[in-house]
Amino acid sequence: MPRFAANLSMLYNDVDFLDRFAAAAREGFKAVEYLFPYAYPAPELATRLQANGLQQVLFNAPPGNWDAGERGLACLPGREAEFREGIAKAIEYAQALQCPRIHVMAGLVPQGADAATVRATYIANVRYAAEQAAPHGIQILLEPINGRDMPGFFLSRQDQAHALIAEIGAANVKVQMDLYHCQIVEGDLAMKVRQYLPTGNVGHFQIAGVPERHEPDVGEINYTYLFKLLDSMGYDGWIGCEYRPARGAAAHATSDGLGWLKPWL
Numbered sequence: 001m002p003r004f005a006a007n008l009s010m011l012y013n014d015v016d017f018l019d020r021f022a023a024a025a026r027e028g029f030k031a032v033e034y035l036f037p038y039a040y041p042a043p044e045l046a047t048r049l050q051a052n053g054l055q056q057v058l059f060n061a062p063p064g065n066w067d068a069g070e071r072g073l074a075c076l077p078g079r080e081a082e083f084r085e086g087i088a089k090a091i092e093y094a095q096a097l098q099c100p101r102i103h104v105m106a107g108l109v110p111q112g113a114d115a116a117t118v119r120a121t122y123i124a125n126v127r128y129a130a131e132q133a134a135p136h137g138i139q140i141l142l143e144p145i146n147g148r149d150m151p152g153f154f155l156s157r158q159d160q161a162h163a164l165i166a167e168i169g170a171a172n173v174k175v176q177m178d179l180y181h182c183q184i185v186e187g188d189l190a191m192k193v194r195q196y197l198p199t200g201n202v203g204h205f206q207i208a209g210v211p212e213r214h215e216p217d218v219g220e221i222n223y224t225y226l227f228k229l230l231d232s233m234g235y236d237g238w239i240g241c242e243y244r245p246a247r248g249a250a251a252h253a254t255s256d257g258l259g260w261l262k263p264w265l
C-alpha cells in the first residue's frame with residue numbers, strides 16, 4: 001500500500017512552518033517532506049517530528065542562492081566546493097532527522113556552457129554525494145523537473161535520469177519520480193510507472209494535479225488509477241503530496257482539499 005507524506009513547503013500554508021507538523025499529524029499523516037530544513041536548528045525539527053509521531057522522508061540539499069533564482073548546484077562547473085559543503089550539511093541534518101533521502105537538485109544549465117562539461121560536472125558531484133551518503137544509509141535522489149516550472153533545469157525526463165543513474169553507478173542514487181512533472185514533460189504515466197518501478201531505481205514519488213499543481217483530484221490525471229497500479233505492483237514506499245491547495249492560504253484550505261486521501265490513510 002503506498003504511503004503518503006505531507007509536503008510542508010506547500011501544504012498547511014495558513015499556519016507557520018513549525019506548526020505544520022502538528023497540523024499534518026492531526027490529519028493522519030505519518031510522514032513529512034519539505035524543501036529545506038536549514039532555516040531551523042535540526043534539534044527543533046527533530047522535536048517537532050517526535051512530538052507528532054512523524055517520519056521525515058525527504059528534503060533537499062542546499063540549492064545555491066534560491067532567492068536569486070538558483071535551483072541546485074550539481075550541474076554547475078566551478079561550484080563544486082560549495083556543492084560539497086552543502087552535501088555535508090544535508091547529511092548532518094539527515095542524520096539528526098533520521099531522514100533516509102536527500103534530493104540533490106541538478107541546477108539550471110549556465111548560458112553558453114559546454115554540454116559535456118555540465119554533464120560531467122553533474123555526474124562527478126552526484127557520485128561524490130552518493131559516496132558521502134552511503135555510509136549513513138542515505139539515498140541521493142535525482143528529480144526530473146518540467147521546463148515550464150523551471151526553464152533551463154538540467155534534468156527533465158525519466159529516461160535521462162535513469163541513464164545518469166546507470167553512468168553514476170552508485171547503488172544509493174535513485175530517481176524521485178514526480179508524476180506532476182512527468183505528466184507535463186512526457187505523459188503516459190501508467191506505462192512509465194510500469195517501465196521504471198521494476199528497475200528498483202525509483203526511490204520516491206510525488207504527486208500534484210496537472211496543470212494547476214493543486215490537489216491530485218483537481219486536473220487531468222486519474223490518480224486513483226495510478227495509486228491502485230502502484231499498490232498492485234507492491235510499492236509500499238512514500239508518495240509526497242507536493243501540491244498547492246486550491247483554496248490557497250485560506251484557513252483549513254489543506255484539510256478541505258484532503259478528501260482524495262481518505263481512502264488511502
Ligand SMILES: O=C(O)[C@H](O)C(=O)CO
Nearest residue numbers: 035060103143178206242
Ligand atoms: O518542485 C519540485 O517538484 C521538487 O520536488 C523540488 O524539490 C524543487 O522545487
Ligand SMILES: [Mg+2]
Nearest residue numbers: 143178206242
Ligand atoms: Mg517534486
